[in-house]
Amino acid sequence: MIDLRLLRDNPDAVRASQQARGDDPALVDAVLDADARRRSSLTDFESLRAEQKALGKKVAKAAGEEKAELLAHTKQLAERVKARQADANDAEREVDELLYRLPNVVEGAPPGGEDDYLVLRHEGRIRDFAAEGFTPRDHLDLGEGLGAIDTARGAKVSGSRFYFLTGVGARLELALLNAAMDQAVAEGFTPMITPTLVKPETMRGTGFLGAHADEIYRLEKDDLYLVGTSEVALAGYHADEILDLADGPRRYAGWSACYRREAGSHGKDVRGIIRVHQFHKVEMFSYCAVEDAAAEHERLLAWEEAMLRKVELPYRVIDTAAGDLGTSAARKFDCEAWLPTQDRYLELTSTSNCTTYQARRLGVRERTETGTRPVATLNGTLGTTRWIVAILENHQQPDGSVRVPEGLRPYLGGLEVLEPVA
């Protein structure tokens, strides 16, 4: 949720943001209208209520005829108070409803839709398989050859877009995620293993129940949601708390399973484990002062890139366009690894600066000299199951074996090459 005061003081900035996202700027005026109604009905209610309280005190002290008279008056006042209170509550609900539909104000992202991203830079060397004299196999071929990935049985047990990681595949994922956790801990993050089922208010607070609600699994019987990332639980971790950020950002590294319905992506990335309903992820999450947020965003990006270097993948960094930002994000950088068998880049990391959007909804504040104010929240990927796709494809050798990047070897007992099983 954005700052109502910003909306009042500078509605044009919010309208411009809506435009950049390709959303309706008229929503801004709807909120402003509702807010004006809310404030006037609130004033009505509060002055009546003050009157009622003052009379109540007189009633307490009065006796006999005087008391009877006061009671008669105060009785009908109570009716009016109740009515005005209902009006004020309705008006408040209306503002909330509209305000919740308003996405975060864009900060520096290029305008436009999904394809209007800006490529910031390319890193790493893309292999020339033609020059090496062989055609690269895709990750599923390789994974099956290594006895690492079993999608057929995944589908048998759970349906399409499910899989088993087997043998060296399971070890590879653990290695990757442990490497990510270790890096985070070395940088001062608090490691966390988080709940993957959360209450509606937590899910709503992180901004995932808006336009992209279809992506989320819901357990109707228990009124709980399965998270698509540990960001949700980590954002909720400090909900309704007042933090002391005087010593700098609070950084958490969340390890969790992630669940996504992948509604509306039928026929897209159906082969292998690129787009799946369940995977694991290590996620960085940071609570920091608003002034630090942009710099913290750069730091999260740098840590993501450090991990990509560790697994020796060629990638590019993109500045996501406004229309492709999540509801909560003001700006987002993705790192996309090169996928040799598809001649395209595949998103491996994503880091968002949500400024105060989530914190405002969740009630995460910090104490300052003048009072309290919402903090900024940021998140970024340090490793996911999907990374295995890029690792297998980019480090494959002509015989179907896969070279283990040096950064992962300590986590695989020194293993240097994954060999095909007979």
Add this chain to the structure above:
RNA sequence: GGAGACGUCGCAUAGUCUGGUCUAGUGCGCCACCCUGCUAAGGUGGUAACGGGGCAACCCGUUCGCGGGUUCAAAUCCCGCCGUCUCCGCCA
């Protein structure tokens, strides 16, 4: 799943039976000042969040786990829910 106890301002607690004087008291912690030639101790004052109004000092409202209800009036009475603890049952 069953029974009971509890949920109050950062922490601890009073207040709930018997509704109004609760503008929620007290202790600890914290902040400021004072006193004490150091230390320890002592004194005085201040110390929740959120919203509305105002240039401001300040004023008003909301919040005693959450949501309803009764009442002129609810921390206090009633109902539902959530959470914590204890015991019992069941089960990895």
